[in-house]
Amino acid sequence: MSAATSPSERRVSARIGAISESATLAVDAKAKALKAAGRPVIGFGAGEPDFPTPGYIVEAAVEACRNPKYHRYTPAGGLPELKAAIAEKTLRDSGYEVDASQILVTNGGKQAIYEAFAAILDPGDEVIVPAPYWTTYPESIRLAGGVPVEVVADETTGYRVSVEQLEAARTERTKVVLFVSPSNPTGAVYSEADAKAIGEWAVEHGLWVLTDEIYEHLVYGDAKFTSLPALVPALRDKCIVVNGVAKTYAMTGWRVGWLIGPKDVVKAATNLQSHATSNVSNVAQVAALAAVSGDLDAVAEMRTAFDRRRQTIVRMLNEIDGVLCPEPEGAFYAYPSVKELLGKEIRGKRPATSVELAALILDEAEVAVVPGEAFGTPGYLRLSYALGDDDLVEGVSRLQKLLGEAKA
Template sequence: MSSNAESAPARQSRRISRRIGSIAESATLAVDAKAKALKAAGRPVIGFGAGEPDFPTPGYIVEAAIEAAKDPQFHRYSPAAGLPQLREAVATKTLRDSGYKVDPAQVLITNGGKQAVYESFATLLDPGDEVIVPTPYWTTYPEAIRLAGGVPVEVFAGPEQGYLVSVDQLEAAITERTKVLLFVSPSNPTGAVYSPEQVATIGRWAASRDLWVITDEIYEHLTYDGVEFTSIATAADLGDKVIVLNGVAKTYAMTGWRVGWMIGPKDVIKAASNLQSHATSNVANVSQMAALAAVSGPLTAVNDMKQAFDRRRRAMVTGLNAIDGIECPTPHGAFYAYADVRQLLGREIAGSTPRTSAELASLILEKAEVAVVPGEAFGPSGFIRLSYALGDEDLATGVERLQRFLAP
């Protein structure tokens, strides 16, 4: 028996599989849950943790769901890949918003964006395949890659680069095991947006290296200061080696409805549909009909929300940069500020000396009653993410608490 072999009693005594036991809890959801628990206990916590619009889902979308709930045809199983009318509407919406023409058969409707993320990696990756992950990254990406047997390869770009990776960095990270480039713009957690020229350059590089590109475009409609969203699927000729991920959660304030999608080559979508048929079957039909109303309707609601997000974005960045020891670049997309707090680490604060951004975030929550997500959730320590998708009054109160608490 090899020294690395595990004995039968050891295997039998292990209650949780290594694969599942190695998964870290979603840090953003954990912070949000802790903040809500403290609120329930009577503490006036301001939560900057979850990326969730504070607006209600637009009324016409809710009405579509109500009508669907009354219709017996939606009380039954439907195709695992999604309602045909929704797949067609997503294809139409994709052409409208990003200029990318796809067939409805290239669309798979999923239970939220996270399922689309996981199924994309599970469908493409074999054990040991590497995925280049621009960092800071959304906390779910590396876990989904590992669950699929892949290896995430982090490529870090700090605030000095505007949190935007360069082709030189990507080139330095590639190996013979690299299969996929993950590309996200606008970014969660940084709010960074690649210019059309940068998107095209990275897309051409990926094509020259014969890589798959998985692009998460869920924040496509949330850009500011005249900055454009550009889909890498149209910016460069990637052939059929591109998968587009998206959903209704952020654009239409529908985080709880759980409808996302992946778009890709028909053989990949068919394989992912097979996986979904065994994992969850179809997405709830009422939610699908709500999503149909969303993607088929006007963008009026999102434009109204965007004005509020823009106002809050500017207020948050100004407030954070007024704190000695915090540097916060202005984000041009999504609804997050990603603040550099490395100068605060090692400084005595309220009788404690935090050495990591995780320790700092814990201290801020306990003493200042403000919930932020530490940089460790998204890559290296030394940063914190704050969502500005909350009410103006709460945002102002939370920033004021940070200013008072972190004052030297």
């Protein structure tokens, strides 16, 4: 081993050094920095609602700040009253009956995802990851010692993978399949029949399923959310559900998520969290308790706005020659294909990749989008429509003007 690569000389571990920065957060940070510098940038990068957290949730947090009970350590796995409320909320919204002992409250959905993979993966275990995927999934798998195996779906199938594709990717090392519906970054929603087929396939082969239900309440039109362990009861002993308050209640900054799973796995993940972070902020947990215990009226109002914006952005994007945008059925993202624009001349440049195209769009149109490379599928862009209606129209109008100049 050369001196340059010896452990004593390596400043950052190979394991951590291999992690890439979150592309979505990087785009959002750059857009905000440009805006702070006075440039009229419109950002489609961050996946967070533009609404304030509902007032009754904020008031619950204010009261918690005044209560000395919450000034101290609490159980690492979460406030008992919050875990009980999450169990009730899960039954109400998903038809999935669980006990509070099957729940771990985490610092956002990201911690839940990492701890879930860390609890069940051994080095070399494979996880089937449908792509396009959210940027954090493969990084969490690798951090836990696992190997992500990508299965790609494109716009021709509405970004939904089939059982046949999953089966083709399965090997003797496969331990887990990731299932996300509604999806980030595509907004794809699986039908009940397709979801059931995937769940039954996992049961047949003894696989674990990690299902991310963070966008459960953001579905539109005729699409319906279905919870996999509720739909396929035989899966429950090998299923981990990840969820949180971030998207449903406009609480991205509060950092409260959770995982639901078999008791032994939840206990192991709780042990990990007890050493990593201890309990989630008590004030944030009390706010989450108010959120999951309350009604869904505020959620319905936000969903109505997102649905309106969804229809607007899809229509406007599809008016651009060379852009093809399937209609998303859930979440708050559009994921258009821009493959026909690559290599064409736009203001003196010929972007060969969607990374280069996204950079050109930011420089020339002052619009921030995330390139498909971040989600495992080059040739696409992700645009979050969780921003004001006026900014949305202005931003896509700028795209129409710039991309409309493309020529061979």
